Amino acid sequence: MAGSGVAHMRPESDPVLSVDQMVVEFPVGRGQKVHAVSGMNIDLLPGETLGILGESGCGKSSAGRAIMQEPSPTSGTVRLLDHELTGLKIKPLRKARSRMQMIMQDPVSSLNPRRRVRDLVAEGLAIWGYDGDDMDASIRETLTAVGLDPDAVWDRRPHELSGGQCQRVCIARALMMNPDVLICDEPVSALDVSVQAQILNLLERTKEKYDLSMIFIAHDVSVVKNISDRVMVLYLGKTCEVLPSQGMQTRALHPYTRTLIASIPGGEQAFSSDDPVAGDLVEEKPRSAATTELPSPLNPPSGCRFRTRCPLATEQCAAEEPQLREVGQGHFIACHNVATGIV
Template sequence: MAGSGTAHLRDDEDVLLRVEDLLVEYPARAGLKVQAVAGISFDIRRCETLGFVGESGCGKSTTGRALLQLPSPTAGSVLVDGKDLTRLSPRDMRRERTKLQMIFQDPISSLNPRRRIRESVREPLAIWDRDHGDGLEKVARVLDQVGLDSATVGDRYPSELSGGQCQRIAIARALIMEPALLICDEPVSALDVSVQAQILNLLEDLKEQYGLSMMFIAHDLAVVKNISDRVAVMYLGKLCEIADANAIVKRPAHPYTRELISAVPVPDATIRRRSEEKAPAEVPSPLNPPSGCRFRTRCSRAEAVCAVEEPQFQKVDDGHFVACHFPLRGMPMVRTTTEAVGV
């Protein structure tokens, strides 16, 4: 697997975010280092949702935080409207963060338990936008846009509200400064299924209303497929496939993507789905990742070259790129499998 250097959108595309060779390392025991994100590259267009999917611990959330310089990446560049955030001073980066907002996984713990809801949503305005006076009118408007009544919830504390209500409040707080890019870090994984659908529909509506670009991080391929325009598949710190959401589900080109799709439950025990040989469940240690292709130790298609040469992205169709020496070709998933992820 490799960074997506050859999978960038064309220069004439309306690109809001361009990430080049993003590397995030953390110190570990015995002087070792963990490459949580290992030199990945990707783009996000204006008004586009790019979904990130992969197993827990593959580096999805670390990537989202690195875009916001929380903390700054070890190496690489993060360009927003052509401005490299990694080269900004702390003061300038603080100002740029008004254009980039994040919604976190746990909606209740992401809110200050000692602050009333109205105060939490208003805080960005109080810090950055003095022209709005006390900002209460805009707070009421943005709460209404996420389906909450300011008069009803404004004086409450997070502990008095449900998880779904708290996630709507977190979304309102992220939108109050009208950002260009919204990074959603598994925003529905802690919610009931019925509430998940409400939040996903809300994000879709707000995307159209605000002209937002979104990076949507999740481990659930069905959720990612249904909200994303394009999907990036991540494994052990590397990107392995990027394509339109429908294409990546109907015709996955990487064996790992195919295994992710095959793992989606189908509510019929009599159905046998065509798939590659089942991959071993144990993921290699990020302290000592496999040489060459990082997925090779779990891949039934691996050959000698996979151990010595890291695969580079290659184009398999319009807008469809895969980092694999032996990509799947002409092997569509059967209908019962794609139905499981909403095709």
């Protein structure tokens, strides 16, 4: 999907998290609404990391928040382990949802500025009324696990920490809840490059140690491909392509995914210049999606939503929404032109 479909779902598997036909819309007055996410389907298996990739405004954070039910999606279902979350009232929802934690895009503003590190890390458990004798010991252990010295940061408030330290506190807070699923919404985009690498390493180590399944949201191809097992590429609320992260730079087929890859330094070298898609993208960069505006999510294009920026668009793309279809092992794409053999 910059079309629709469920071809990428794995019905024989037992996912920790399944998202079915999730739609997120925001009414904005005069009968208009923002179509932020339009029919998303996800099955996240135990221990798996799914990367969600797309440019700014394509609906990544809206999807992450809707999975967390903050707020609930407009329609569709979200199932976490044995619980269908979308129909739950606030108390049972809080309980069921505690197994899933989200790390937000901006680490500093996601922490209450008046609270100290000790309380910030304990907050989730405190909401449940838990403040056992072993609480301080677990906070210390978790702070140490995320690379913070408990004695040094214990009484500090967020403004007394660096951005990287704040993100470590956010990760510690999430881990205190012993989650099965961690949703990371651009957890490193607000940090400088050297700290980004430290936090990404920390997330990978943490995932192994705590046996987590992870959704990792980012707009940066190089970050997503390194940390993920599979990558879902999102365009204007629709899924364009789902593919294994390994080798994705050369394997990607959807013109939008190729545009994203071609726009990173050295990315255009992933495709040869006689490749019909990449050739267009590389030679006609000024016309390519990387340099033009995303269409309005109030009134998305008919058919394939990517067609207005796609070098391969035909009349069929305006008339018909492409369905996801399998084009290789674990590789799915929603594009009429790939389907008709142009690529």
